[in-house]
Amino acid sequence: MSVRTLAIAxxxxxxxxxxxxxxxxxxxxxxxxxxxxxxAILLWTRKRHGR
Incomplete structure (x- = not known):
């Protein structure tokens, strides 16, 4: 499970x-x-660091 999937869940x-x-x-x-x-914090920090 990726961080993006976890954040959406x-x-x-x-x-x-x-x-x-x-x-x-x-x-x-x-x-x-x-x-x-x-x-929301997980998605925001993921986009901010570009990973």
Whole structure:
């Protein structure tokens, strides 16, 4: 798994978790924005360093 694939997976999971958390009444929804941020940082740093 490449870093780009991991970052995209984190973005997708980060977008889905808040929806599941709201429906289930679970605190798992708070993890979603953190995963979105982590995925965005991974993609941004990868583009910045040109690898």
């Amino acid at each position: 984190l973005l997708i999971l980060g977008a889905i978790l808040p929806i599941i958390g709201l429906q289930a009444g679970s605190p798992v929804g708070f993890i979603g924005p953190v995963l979105l941020l982590l995925g």
